[in-house]
Structures are given as structure tokens and as C-alpha cells.
Amino acid sequence: MTLPDPFALAAAALLALGFYGFVVQRHPLRRLLAINVFGNGVFMTLILVARWMPGGPDPIPHAMVLTGIVIAVSATAMGLALVRRDLRQGDGKDGGDRD
Amino acid sequence: MSISAWLAALLIVAGTGFFFAGTMGLLRFPDVFSRLHALTKADNTGLGLVAAGVALLHQSWRHAALITVIWLLALAASSIACHLVARDALARGEQREEKP
Amino acid sequence: MTGLAVLAALALVIFFGLGLLRIHLGPTDADRILSIQLSGTTTVAILLLLSVIVDMPALLYVALIFVLFAAVIAIAFVRNPKGGA
Amino acid sequence: MILFDGVLALLIVVLAWRCVTAGDLYLGIVVFIVMGLMLALSWARLDAPDLALAEAAIGAGLLGVLLLSTWRALPGHRRQDRDHPPARKAVRWLAGVASVAFGLVMAALLHALQPDEDAAGALALGRLTEAGVEQPVTAVLLNFRSYDTLLEMGVLLMALIGALLARTPLAPYGAATDDGTDSPLIPVLATTFTPLLLLVGAFLVWAGAYGPGGAFQGGAVLGGAGVVLVLCNRLQGAPEAGILLRLLLVLGVKVFILAGLLMLPLEGAFMAYPPGLTYPIMIAIEFCLATSIAVSLLLLFTGTHGVRVPER
Numbered sequence: 001m002t003l004p005d006p007f008a009l010a011a012a013a014l015l016a017l018g019f020y021g022f023v024v025q026r027h028p029l030r031r032l033l034a035i036n037v038f039g040n041g042v043f044m045t046l047i048l049v050a051r052w053m054p055g056g057p058d059p060i061p062h063a064m065v066l067t068g069i070v071i072a073v074s075a076t077a078m079g080l081a082l083v084r085r086d087l088r089q090g091d092g093k094d095g096g097d098r099d
Numbered sequence: 100m101s102i103s104a105w106l107a108a109l110l111i112v113a114g115t116g117f118f119f120a121g122t123m124g125l126l127r128f129p130d131v132f133s134r135l136h137a138l139t140k141a142d143n144t145g146l147g148l149v150a151a152g153v154a155l156l157h158q159s160w161r162h163a164a165l166i167t168v169i170w171l172l173a174l175a176a177s178s179i180a181c182h183l184v185a186r187d188a189l190a191r192g193e194q195r196e197e198k199p
Numbered sequence: 200m201t202g203l204a205v206l207a208a209l210a211l212v213i214f215f216g217l218g219l220l221r222i223h224l225g226p227t228d229a230d231r232i233l234s235i236q237l238s239g240t241t242t243v244a245i246l247l248l249l250s251v252i253v254d255m256p257a258l259l260y261v262a263l264i265f266v267l268f269a270a271v272i273a274i275a276f277v278r279n280p281k282g283g284a
Numbered sequence: 285m286i287l288f289d290g291v292l293a294l295l296i297v298v299l300a301w302r303c304v305t306a307g308d309l310y311l312g313i314v315v316f317i318v319m320g321l322m323l324a325l326s327w328a329r330l331d332a333p334d335l336a337l338a339e340a341a342i343g344a345g346l347l348g349v350l351l352l353s354t355w356r357a358l359p360g361h362r363r364q365d366r367d368h369p370p371a372r373k374a375v376r377w378l379a380g381v382a383s384v385a386f387g388l389v390m391a392a393l394l395h396a397l398q399p400d401e402d403a404a405g406a407l408a409l410g411r412l413t414e415a416g417v418e419q420p421v422t423a424v425l426l427n428f429r430s431y432d433t434l435l436e437m438g439v440l441l442m443a444l445i446g447a448l449l450a451r452t453p454l455a456p457y458g459a460a461t462d463d464g465t466d467s468p469l470i471p472v473l474a475t476t477f478t479p480l481l482l483l484v485g486a487f488l489v490w491a492g493a494y495g496p497g498g499a500f501q502g503g504a505v506l507g508g509a510g511v512v513l514v515l516c517n518r519l520q521g522a523p524e525a526g527i528l529l530r531l532l533l534v535l536g537v538k539v540f541i542l543a544g545l546l547m548l549p550l551e552g553a554f555m556a557y558p559p560g561l562t563y564p565i566m567i568a569i570e571f572c573l574a575t576s577i578a579v580s581l582l583l584l585f586t587g588t589h590g591v592r593v594p595e596r
Contacts, residue, residue: 006286006293007326008394013297016387021304023379026368029309029355033316036347037300040323045394047330050405052397057331058405059420063429066421067436069338070500070577073347074443077584080354084452084587087362108203111248115207118241122214125221125237131229134221138233142240149207153247156204157256165259166247172266173243175476179469180236180273186467187277188229209288212325216295222314223302231314242321249328252285257333257496260488261324261340264505267481268345270473271508272317274515275349 008048014041028083032076039072107155114148117141131188135181142177146170201252208248215241232276239269289329296322309363313351320344333496334421337488341504349511350585353454416562417493425498426566430540430555437537437573440580444533453521453587474516481509489574493563499536499570503577510582514591521588529579529590536576540569 018038022031043065050061117140124137150170154163218241221234243262250258299319306312320343328336355363370376408420408428415423425433485505492498513519525533543565544555551558557565582591 003286004391004395006290007330008397009391010293010296010326011394012387012391014300015390016383017297017300017304019386020379020383023383024371024376025304026370027309027364028368029351029358030304030312030368033312033351034304036316037303037319040300040319040343043335044323044326044330045390047327047332047335048394049397050332051330053405056409059408059424060405060429062332062334062421063424063432065332065335066338066425066498066500067432069335069342070504071436071439071443073342073350073504074440074580074584076347077350077581078443078446078450080350081447081450081452081587084354084357084454085450087358088452111203111207114244115210118211118214118244121237122218122241125218125234131227131233134230134233138237141237146240146244149244150247153204153251156251159256162256162259165263169243169247169259169262169266172263172480173240173269176266176270176273177236177240179270179473180232182469183273183277183467184229184232184236188227191227191229205285205288209291212288212291212295215322216291216298219295219299219318222311222318225311228310231311235314235317238318238321242325245325246328249325253329255328255333258328258336260484260491260496261328261333261336263484264337264340264501265321265324265344267477267484267505268341268508270477271345271512271515272348272352274470274473274512275352 005048007044011041011044011048014038014044017041028086029080032079032083035079036072036076039068043068103155103158107152110148110152110155114145114150114152117145117148121145132185135185139177139181142181143174146173204248204252208245208252211241211245211248215245228276232273235272236269239265239272289326292322292326292329296326310355313348313355316351317344317348320348334498334501337496337501338504341501341508345508346504346511346581346585349515353585357454414559414562416557416559416566419492419495419498422492422498422566422570425500426569427557427562430544433573434537434540434544434555437540437576440577441533441537444580444584447584447587448589450587454585470516474512474518478509478512478518481505481512485509485574485578489570490567492570493567499573500577502570503574504581506574506578507581507585510578510591511585514582514586517594519591520594521586522590522592523588525590532575532579533583534576536569536573539572543569 014037018034018041021034021037025031025034046061046065050058121137121141125134128134128137147170150166154166157163215238218234218237222231225231243265246258246262250256296319299315299322303312303315303319306315320339324336324339324344327339408424412420412423415427417423485502488497488505489499489502492502510519547557548554
């Protein structure tokens with residue numbers, strides 16, 4: 001029985017907390033944060049998997065995480081645009097800014 | 100241990116001490132502006148001492164130059180950031196009640 | 200010699216954790232940004248130490264990027280993109 | 285060192301917990317940014333300096349700026365939970381139990397992971413000499429699994445189109461107003477940090493062939509330069525994109541596909557490069573990809589179709 005890797009525990013905790021936050025919170029911005037926490041848990045899991053290859057870190061999970069980070073920021077940016085739209089429309093004025 | 104290693108150890112320990120002081124100041128000082136004052140000690144001197152120690156340990160002029168650039172940029176960034184935050188806090192302090 | 204660097208890194212990461220209390224306590228938003236600023240600097244110092252500990256000079260570039268983006272975060276805190284405050 | 289790792293992992297968990305349960309939304313965002321710092325540190329510890337670079341530029345940098353700016357752009361009463369209260373207590377408990385169970389299962393699975401001799405990465409490392417670049421991650425991204433990267437650029441463009449369709453720019457058009465509260469240090473920031481960000485970004489793209497770095501990290505830093513210019517009023521959103529900007533936006537995808545197609549008659553397969561030419565093709569593709577990523581990230585930040593220099 002070896003001592004568990006602290007980062008493995010942290011990855012599991014990130015996944016669990018991201019899930020919890022997504023279910024419990026209702027504010028759209030908070031949900032985006034929770035999704036990102038979950039995503040970070042996935043990234044950490046992949047990095048841990050990459051470490052298991054003998055002879056150096058496995059480059060393929062690293063490449064996947066790298067694309068994942070960029071996808072996460074672009075998806076979050078799109079989500080934030082939708083949040084701005086959603087929360088502004090509630091004020092009774094149109095969200096569009098075109099003159 | 101060589102003299103440079105001793106010197107590096109001394110610098111790193113001193114730098115860590117400055118970080119300790121900065122963190123304590125951030126926690127214990129009563130208002131934003133005095134906390135700002137404590138913070139800059141860690142930002143400038145603490146990082147500078149640690150950076151000097153690390154540069155000695157690296158034993159490579161290229162890395163030492165890079166570390167110097169990092170420290171100079173950190174100085175610029177922290178002074179600009181602290182100025183902006185202080186200015187903003189000052190502006191908001193006059194109308195704090197209106198804040199939600 | 201790495202032993203001392205490890206100890207210093209450990210001390211810094213503990214200070215980092217203590218500094219987070221200020222984020223929790225607030226009371227103003229400015230305090231929180233100050234705490235981010237200190238966290239950023241501490242992270243840079245830890246990265247510098249790690250670059251010696253694990254002998255990975257590439258971490259110096261990570262530190263460089265942190266320093267560059269620290270100022271960007273600070274300006275995002277005080278300004279809206281459209282200018283003015 | 286195990287103690288360092290333990291404290292780091294513990295801090296990450298505490299930060300994630302505060303991030304999802306913070307009483308104040310702003311606090312949640314601040315905690316998320318700090319968590320990005322910690323994650324970059326832990327990735328440096330986990331032998332992934334490439335990812336630490338990406339996380340530093342994107343997770344702690346651009347994403348934090350985006351979240352802060354969006355929060356500031358929301359109307360005051362929308363910044364809190366009043367209209368969106370957290371779920372009822374019963375649901376909270378149920379979700380708590382479910383996520384604890386989920387976390388325990390994941391922890392057990394991760395703990396039981398065994399080293400695998402047959403990992404695809406071993407194959408990639410063994411054939412690294414054919415890839416034309418020395419850095420394994422860049423080789424995987426641009427050569428061994430180039431389809432993934434090409435499609436990812438497509439996803440980036442899709443996300444940008446989606447954000448534009450929402451029509452809620454963060455950097456509204458119209459003359460920038462200078463209401464006299466500007467600090468004299470703002471222009472200093474713009475003139476000092478923008479060239480440095482551009483320089484470091486370009487360096488990272490080039491360095492991707494040899495060591496940690498690459499199109500994504502470099503592109504993100506270049507995009508950060510644009511964000512600084514927007515925040516400092518040197519650039520502003522524009523309702524229409526010029527032809528040059530549109531070209532830059534699709535440059536990466538175009539060059540990637542073109543390089544793949546041009547070599548088709550020579551090599552007999554899409555995206556197979558002749559051995560002697562691999563290195564120059566890689567570098568060219570990398571720079572084009574980085575440019576497109578930078579422009580996409582900038583436009584995702586402003587939420588506008590284009591950018592222009594404001595008239596003074």
C-alpha cells in the first residue's frame with residue numbers, strides 16, 4: 001500500500017467540487033466557474049496519466065491538455081458573451097449594441 | 100560548500116523573510132493603504148533577494164540575465180499595479196456607501 | 200543546497216496559503232486584488248526556486264509570463280475596456 | 285518535497301471549494317484566478333512546463349481578465365445571487381453526497397493507475413526524429429496528430445462566431461471617453477508591456493520547436509498584448525472587421541490545410557510532409573497558427589467583429 005499521490009487526490013476533489021458547484025449554483029457566471037473547475041480536474045487527471053509512462057512524460061496527454069486549455073478559454077469566452085446577453089436582456093432593453 | 104553557495108543560501112533565506120513580513124503585514128495591518136505598503140516589501144525586496152540567490156545557484160550568465168529581467172519587470176508591474184489599486188481605492192473610499 | 204531551496208519553497212507556499220486569508224476576509228475589493236498581487240509575486244518566487252530544485256530552466260519563462268500578466272490583471276481590475284473607469 | 289506537493293494540493297482543493305461556494309460572486313472570480321496560479325505551479329511540479337506556460341498565459345491571465353471584465357460589465361444588481369439563488373437545501377445535500385461519492389471513486393481509480401508500457405506516447409517519442417522538431421508536444425500537435433489541432437482551430441473559430449452572435453461586446457464601439465480619471469501610468473503600461481508581450485510571444489512560438497513553448501502559448505501571449513492595448517484605450521472594438529483582420533483570423537487554418545493539400549501528390553497522404561522540408565513547414569504553420577490564435581483570443585475578449593485604433 002503506497003501513500004496516495006496528493007495531486008491524484010486534488011484531481012478527484014476538483015472533479016467533485018466542479019460537479020457540486022455546477023449542480024448547486026444557479027448564477028450563470030458561477031456555473032461557468034464550476035465548469036472550469038471541473039475542466040481543471042480533467043486536465044490534472046490527464047497530466048497524472050501522462051506521468052505513468054516510463055521514460056519521461058507522455059507527450060500525447062500533454063498535447064490534449066494544451067488544446068483543452070485553449071478550447072476551455074474560448075468556450076468560456078463564448079459563455080461569458082451569452083451571460084452578458086442574458087443578464088442584460090432581463091432589464092427590458094435589447095442586448096444588441098448595433099446602432 | 101563554496102562561497103557563492105553560502106551567499107545564495109543567505110540571500111534566499113533573507114528573501115523568504117521579506118515574504119513572511121509582507122504576508123504578515125497584509126494580514127495584520129488595518130487598512131488598504133498600509134497593507135499596500137507591506138505588500139511592496141515582499142514584491143520588491145523579497146523577490147529581488149530570492150532572484151539573486153537563484154541566479155547564483157543557476158551558474159549560467161544567460162539564466163542570470165533572464166532572472167534579472169524577470170525581477171525588473173516584476174518591479175515595474177508591481178509599482179504600476181499598486182498605484183492603480185491605491186488610486187482606485189482612494190476614488191471609491193469617498194463613495195463607499197454607494198457600493199452594493 | 201537544494202535542501203534549503205526546498206525548505207524556502209515550502210515556506211513560501213505556506214505564506215501563500217496565509218495570504219489567502221486576506222482574500223477571504225476582504226473587506227474591500229482592493230484588498231482582494233492586493234492579495235492576488237502578493238500571490239502572483241510569491242508564485243514567481245516559488246517558480247524561480249523550483250527551476251533550481253528540479254533543474255528545469257524552462258520554468259523561468261513561466262515566471263516571466265506570470266510577471267507580464269500580473270500587470271494585465273491589475274489593469275483589468277480598475278478599468279472597463281471602453282476606457283475611463 | 286512531498287510536503288511541498290501536499291501543501292500545494294491542499295491549497296488547490298481549498299481554493300476550488302471556496303471558488304464554487306463563495307458567498308460573493310466577485311470573491312469566487314478572484315479565488316478562481318489564484319487557483320490558476322496554483323495550478324500552473326503544480327503543473328510545473330508534474331513535469332509539464334509546457335502546460336504551466338499555457339496556464340500562466342491563459343488560465344491565470346486571459347481568463348481572469350475576461351471574468352473580471354465581464355463582472356464589471358454586468359449591471360450592479362445582476363452581480364449577485366438575488367435572481368439566481370443556490371439550489372434548495374435538499375438538492376444541496378443530494379449533490380454533496382453524489383459529488384463526494386464521485387470524488388472518492390475518481391481518487392480510487394487514479395490511485396490504482398498502473399504504468400503502461402504500450403502508451404501511444406512511447407511510439408511518438410520513438411519516432412521523434414521524423415517529426416522535424418525536437419519538442420515532443422509540438423511534434424504531436426503539428427505532425428502526429430495534426431487533425432486534432434486543425435479541428436481545434438475550427439472550434440476556436442466557432443466559439444468566436446458564437447460569441448459574436450450574442451452581440452454583447454465588452455469593448456463597445458464609439459469614441460473612447462477619457463474622463464480625466466486616467467492614471468498617467470496607463471500609457472506607460474501600454475508602451476512598456478505591449479512590446480514585451482509581443483516579443484515574448486514570438487519567442488515562445490519559435491522556441492516551441494526546441495523546448496517548452498509553441499503556437500498555443502505564444503498565441504495566447506500575443507493575444508494578451510492586444511488585450512493590454514484594449515484596456516489602455518489604444519485599441520477599441522469596431523462593428524466591422526477589415527479584410528486584413530479576417531485574413532489573419534483564418535490564416536492558421538488556411539495554411540494548415542494548404543500545407544496538407546500541397547504535399548498530397550508528393551507524399552500520398554493528407555498532412556504528410558516530405559522529410560527534408562518538415563522543419564520549415566512546421567515553423568511556418570506554427571507562426572500562422574499563433575497569429576490566428578492571438579487574433580481570435582483578442583476578438584473573443586472584445587466581443588466585437590473587429591478592432592480599430594481610436595481617433596484622438
